[in-house]
Amino acid sequence: xxxxxxxxxxxxxxxxxxxxxxxxxxxxxxxxxxxxxxxxxxxxxxxxxxxxxxxxxxxxxxxxxxxxxxxxxxxxxxxxxxxxxxxxxxxxxxxxxxxxxxxxxxxxxxxxxxxxxxxxxxxxxxxxxxxxxxxxxxxxxxxxxxxxxxxxxxxxxxxxxxxxxxxxxxxxxxxxxxxxxxxxxxxxxxxxxxxxxxxxxxxxxxxxxxxxxxxxxxxxxxxxxxxxxxxxxxxxxxxxxxxxxxxxxxxxxxxxxxxxxxxxxxxxxxxxxxxxxxxxxxxxxxxxx
Amino acid sequence: xxxxxxxxxxxxxxxxxxxxxxxxxxxxxxxxxxxxxxxxxxxxxxxxxxxxxxxxxxxxxxxxxxxxxxxxxxxxxxxxxxxxxxxxxxxxxxxxxxxxxxxxxxxxxxxxxxxxxxxxxxxxxxxxxxxxxxxxxxxxxxxxxxxxxxxxxxxxxxxxxxxxxxxxxxxxxxxxxxxxxxxxxxxxxxxxxxxxxxxxxxxxxxxxxxxxxxxxxxxxxxxxxxxxxxxxxxxxxxxxxxxxxxxxxxxxxxxxxxxxxxxxxxxxxxxxxxxxxxxxxxxxxxxxx
Numbered sequence: 087x088x089x090x091x092x093x094x095x096x097x098x099x100x101x102x103x104x105x106x107x108x109x110x111x112x113x114x115x116x117x118x119x120x121x122x123x124x125x126x127x128x129x130x131x132x133x134x135x136x137x138x139x140x141x142x143x144x145x146x147x148x149x150x151x152x153x154x155x156x157x158x159x160x161x162x163x164x165x166x167x168x169x170x171x172x173x174x175x176x177x178x179x180x181x182x183x184x185x186x187x188x189x190x191x192x193x194x195x196x197x198x199x200x201x202x203x204x205x206x207x208x209x210x211x212x213x214x215x216x217x218x219x220x221x222x223x224x225x226x227x228x229x230x231x232x233x234x235x236x237x238x239x240x241x242x243x244x245x246x247x248x249x250x251x252x253x254x255x256x257x258x259x260x261x262x263x264x265x266x267x268x269x270x271x272x273x274x275x276x277x278x279x280x281x282x283x284x285x286x287x288x289x290x291x292x293x294x295x296x297x298x299x300x301x302x303x304x305x306x307x308x309x310x311x312x313x314x315x316x317x318x319x320x321x322x323x324x325x326x327x328x329x330x331x332x333x334x335x336x337x338x339x340x341x342x343x344x345x346x347x348x349x350x351x352x353x354x355x356x357x358x359x360x361x362x363x364x365x366x367x368x369x370x371x372x373x374x375x
Numbered sequence: 376x377x378x379x380x381x382x383x384x385x386x387x388x389x390x391x392x393x394x395x396x397x398x399x400x401x402x403x404x405x406x407x408x409x410x411x412x413x414x415x416x417x418x419x420x421x422x423x424x425x426x427x428x429x430x431x432x433x434x435x436x437x438x439x440x441x442x443x444x445x446x447x448x449x450x451x452x453x454x455x456x457x458x459x460x461x462x463x464x465x466x467x468x469x470x471x472x473x474x475x476x477x478x479x480x481x482x483x484x485x486x487x488x489x490x491x492x493x494x495x496x497x498x499x500x501x502x503x504x505x506x507x508x509x510x511x512x513x514x515x516x517x518x519x520x521x522x523x524x525x526x527x528x529x530x531x532x533x534x535x536x537x538x539x540x541x542x543x544x545x546x547x548x549x550x551x552x553x554x555x556x557x558x559x560x561x562x563x564x565x566x567x568x569x570x571x572x573x574x575x576x577x578x579x580x581x582x583x584x585x586x587x588x589x590x591x592x593x594x595x596x597x598x599x600x601x602x603x604x605x606x607x608x609x610x611x612x613x614x615x616x617x618x619x620x621x622x623x624x625x626x627x628x629x630x631x632x633x634x635x636x637x638x639x640x641x642x643x644x645x646x647x648x649x650x651x652x653x654x655x656x657x658x659x660x661x662x663x664x
Contacts, residue, residue, distance in 0.1 A: 271576035272588035287560035288651035297658035299561035314645030336625040356603030362577035369586035
């Protein structure tokens with residue numbers, strides 16, 4: 087529970103789905119004094135109001151200019167579309183977003199002339215989108231990446247950093263290029279693999295074979311239930327790094343030539359994998375909270 | 376809770392690790408009257424005795440011939456090694472195994488002259504091996520595949536089937552060829568992907584990048600912690616189908632040529648994947664218990 091005053095007194099959230107709804111819920115718990123406005127379809131706003139997640143529904147973008155912070159919790163293509171309209175507001179507060187890729191979004195924000203834009207990405211989610219999947223502890227202990235921008239007098243990155251740390255996330259500053267390349271490997275490639283695994287297995291052995299799968303297969307294909315619409319925007323704005331990552335893992339798999347050399351392949355790869363798993367545990371355990 | 380008499384009065388388990396220990400625990404709960412002998416290293420047997428999982432430790436293979444059923448709960452190479460010794464026992468009871476591949480094991484059992492051998496494979500496990508990870512509900516609701524063998528007068532497959540159903544598993548009869556091909560896709564390929572994913576990501580972005588991973592990456596790489604020793608035996612006895620599966624998924628991933636066509640790739644693959652996930656749920660939900 088943070089002491090002192092909140093870094094923003096009034097926050098507008100555009101998009102009250104899984105991420106926006108979880109953010110509203112977390113803010114409510116930690117900073118009950120923050121006023122929360124929200125922009126979304128009327129039925130979503132009604133639901134969010136009924137859940138006491140928001141104080142004031144907004145019907146137009148202009149109404150958001152009241153806020154000290156606007157959070158764009160929308161799919162990537164919608165973030166790209168709304169940025170120029172946000173930049174055209176009579177007064178522009180600090181603006182941040184939660185999009186899963188950052189190069190394109192930060193470029194569009196800069197091109198639109200948004201001076202106090204802080205690209206952001208909470209590394210948290212679920213294969214089930216929407217407000218009904220939102221939960222206030224979604225970000226707890228998870229990384230929340232913030233794109234380094236040239237410093238301005240009131241240091242908007244530091245204020246957003248304070249906010250995300252207050253709700254339990256672990257903020258890290260990173261540049262957009264490194265962000266997108268990293269995400270290609272830890273987020274986008276796993277998504278592609280889940281999709282490719284169930285398609286490959288389904289095509290090869292059919293439903294009668296799939297019923298002989300165990301818990302691990304269910305876990306490895308869970309992400310395949312994610313909505314394609316969301317992923318189109320993510321992958322389309324990171325296609326270069328994603329294609330690199332896909333090519334890299336294809337090269338890492340045992341080839342037809344390795345049929346008779348499976349033991350050597352295992353010796354080479356499994357031990358390396360075990361070491362990386364250890365380092366993954368260490369890397370995550372060493373996180374400052 | 377089954378009624379009537381147990382299908383076997385005395386069961387010998389060779390190998391009291393994750394699978395053998397879980398089996399002993401499950402049998403204890405359901406059929407307290409079954410006497411359980413076990414063969415393993417002395418310290419493992421002492422541990423299993425202390426946990427009240429077994430009634431009688433055995434020090435030699437010969438002592439197992441007392442049993443009505445011998446369960447070989449060992450890694451694949453050790454099953455292959457012990458089969459001729461089991462076949463050479465003065466009296467041979469029904470013998471079954473829990474190896475993850477079945478063609479080679481069934482062939483070796485047949486070559487050794489084991490008439491009442493029932494190849495078996497409980498599709499259940501953990502990336503953490505050993506008796507300390509054993510739990511009596513490990514098989515609950517999970518498939519337990521049994522290889523169809525030419526019928527013999529006392530129908531050993533039906534007796535093993537009754538046993539595995541009594542402890543909550545879902546038995547299915549299958550031929551060894553179909554078994555191994557199916558497992559290449561639902562078990563062995565996921566294992567390879569977990570290993571390849573963490574190696575690819577580790578090499579590309581290092582530990583500093585891995586710490587920005589979320590829950591999905593941890594889940595998709597969990598299997599990479601599995602012991603390489605266990606997997607050597609599994610993959611070496613299924614190298615042909617595993618190499619086919621690896622080649623199939625490599626072809627399913629977006630290629631370098633798809634950099635500019637990511638949207639089309641997603642349209643083609645994600646919807647197909649969502650449909651297979653649905654069918655996976657249906658296939659598993661429709662299981663007879």
